[in-house]
Amino acid sequence: MTFQPEPKFTHGKAPANNATTAVLLCNLGTPDAPTAAALRTYLREFLSDPRVVEIPRLLWWCILNLIIVPFRSTKSAQKYASIWTPDGSPLKIWTEKQAILLQGWLGEAGHRVTVRYAMCYTTGEVCPSIPTQLDKFKAEGISRVLILPAYPQYSSTTTAAVFDQVYNWASKVRSVPELRFVNRYHDDTGYIFALEKSVRKQWQINGKPNFDQIGNKSDMLVMSFHGIPERSLHLGDAYHCECYKTARLLGEALGLSATQYKVTFQSRLGRAKWLQPYTEPTVIAMAKSGVKRIDVICPGFNCDGLETLEEVNMEVRHAFTAAGGQSFNYIPCLNDDSAWLSALTSITQKHLSGWPTQAIDAAALKTMRDEALKAGAKD
Numbered sequence: 001m002t003f004q005p006e007p008k009f010t011h012g013k014a015p016a017n018n019a020t021t022a023v024l025l026c027n028l029g030t031p032d033a034p035t036a037a038a039l040r041t042y043l044r045e046f047l048s049d050p051r052v053v054e055i056p057r058l059l060w061w062c063i064l065n066l067i068i069v070p071f072r073s074t075k076s077a078q079k080y081a082s083i084w085t086p087d088g089s090p091l092k093i094w095t096e097k098q099a100i101l102l103q104g105w106l107g108e109a110g111h112r113v114t115v116r117y118a119m120c121y122t123t124g125e126v127c128p129s130i131p132t133q134l135d136k137f138k139a140e141g142i143s144r145v146l147i148l149p150a151y152p153q154y155s156s157t158t159t160a161a162v163f164d165q166v167y168n169w170a171s172k173v174r175s176v177p178e179l180r181f182v183n184r185y186h187d188d189t190g191y192i193f194a195l196e197k198s199v200r201k202q203w204q205i206n207g208k209p210n211f212d213q214i215g216n217k218s219d220m221l222v223m224s225f226h227g228i229p230e231r232s233l234h235l236g237d238a239y240h241c242e243c244y245k246t247a248r249l250l251g252e253a254l255g256l257s258a259t260q261y262k263v264t265f266q267s268r269l270g271r272a273k274w275l276q277p278y279t280e281p282t283v284i285a286m287a288k289s290g291v292k293r294i295d296v297i298c299p300g301f302n303c304d305g306l307e308t309l310e311e312v313n314m315e316v317r318h319a320f321t322a323a324g325g326q327s328f329n330y331i332p333c334l335n336d337d338s339a340w341l342s343a344l345t346s347i348t349q350k351h352l353s354g355w356p357t358q359a360i361d362a363a364a365l366k367t368m369r370d371e372a373l374k375a376g377a378k379d
Contacts, residue, residue: 003174007139015141021357022114022142023106023348024133025099026162027150027303029121030089034080039073046121051161053269054229083309091305092119092127094335095150098303098344101336105345111357114142120162130165137177144178144355148348150302152191153246154184155239157228182351186242187249190343195246195299196253197339202295202331209293211260217290220262221254222283223247224312225300227265227274240275246299262286266298266316267307279312280319287323294320297331302340304333 031042047053047064055063080089087093095117103115114137119127137145147166151158163181170176185191199221203209209219225243233240247263254261264279283294296316298308313330320328334340 004135004172006174019112019114019357020142021112021144021146021352021355022116022137023099023102023146023148023352024130024137025095025102025115025117025148025150026130027091027095027117027119028158028305029119030091030127030305031077031080032123032126034077034084036073036077039076039080040069041123042121043069043073043076045123049121049161049164051164052157054231079310080306082314083306088126089305090309091303094303094305094333095119097336098150098341101341102344102348105341106348106357109345109349111349111352113352113357114140120165130162131169134166134169138173138175142177145180146348146351146355147179147181148351149182151300152184152188152302153186153225153239153242153300155228156232156237157239159183178355180351182347184238184242185343185347186246188343188347190339190346192246192249192253194334194337194340194343195250195297198331198334198337199250199254199295199297202329206295206327206329209295211256217292218260219293219295220286220291221251221256221260222262222264222279222294222296223250224264224266224279224296224298224316225275226267226298226307227278230273230275233275243300250297250299266311280316283316283320283325284323287320287325292325293327293329294325295329295331298333301333303335308333 029042029046031038044064047068050057053060053064083090085093099115099117103113106113106115116133116136117128118130118133120130122129124132134145147162149159149162151162154160166179166181170179209221211218211220213219223246228237228239243265244263247261248258251258251261262277262282264277264282265275266279268274268278283296286294296312298312301308308330317328317330
């Protein structure tokens with residue numbers, strides 16, 4: 001096996017940003033543009049990952065390339081076009097902004113680290129890929145990398161897919177940096193507080209829902225998480241349990257009883273049974289039973305994107321009002337909220353513990369260089 005060439009090393013040379021530690025904030029991915037051509041490329045890469053779809057490869061190849069990609073790309077492009085901004089994909093914008101702000105918050109806390117973002121599924125032309133960013137870290141003299149997925153709840157379909165890309169990259173590198181991975185933070189107190197704060201902010205704007213009406217007509221808080229196949233739960237994926245723990249902790253923080261909020265799952269793909277209850281049928285049933293108002297939050301998404309802005313705030317909103325609901329209040333994702341950035345900083349600091357995150361002293365670098373040359377190293 002041939003490994004990738006190593007970047008040139010110079011004894012005593014300070015790394016870029018005068019830091020040897022980095023954080024890579026990883027999100028799912030987004031197409032380069034809201035076009036059918038871009039969606040064909042994106043869907044083919046995303047849905048080809050066996051972490052995402054666990055179906056025999058040959059059978060799935062036929063379904064994906066002969067049915068899904070040809071017939072779904074145009075429709076998906078229209079959905080992306082409905083949320084696209086002049087600066088591009090919202091998911092890309094928010095993920096990049098979080099990485100920039102996280103580096104600043106860590107700097108304020110005394111940590112000299114490099115923070116960048118990457119997408120798990122990307123062409124690399126608009127959003128950087130995980131291997132590309134890891135290559136850049138090595139070239140800049142980074143020797144320690146913390147992998148921070150943008151997924152609070154662990155799932156083999158998301159978190160592990162990020163880790164797979166890191167493992168695959170490391171298998172092709174001669175000198176592998178120290179690596180750490182954040183598996184989950186679904187019950188982190190700062191994360192729960194940020195969610196609570198975002199709900200209460202919405203209530204300040206629209207008023208608190210009336211949770212005390214009689215029967216099935218009380219207002220409801222709906223917590224919609226991304227779905228995964230139910231089969232994954234039975235095979236040992238912890239995602240379902242972690243979603244419910246997040247929901248319980250958020251409900252408790254808001255002072256709600258278990259009957260005043262509802263956990264649902266969205267974004268089902270295909271005909272297989274996924275985690276239930278499904279979001280859209282649930283809110284339709286609520287409206288038909290007499291519920292007039294629902295507030296909807298998506299705790300599993302740290303950044304707004306297609307699944308929240310289009311699927312929930314457009315499609316689910318329409319389904320609820322068409323079925324007789326009167327008030328639908330979408331609660332935005334945490335995005336660049338200060339409470340969330342504080343939580344993300346705290347989570348990152350915990351996982352950086354024990355690693356040197358201060359700026360490298362120039363005198364120490366000179367000493368290292370002198371000792372290396374004295375021992376026979378070549379300049």
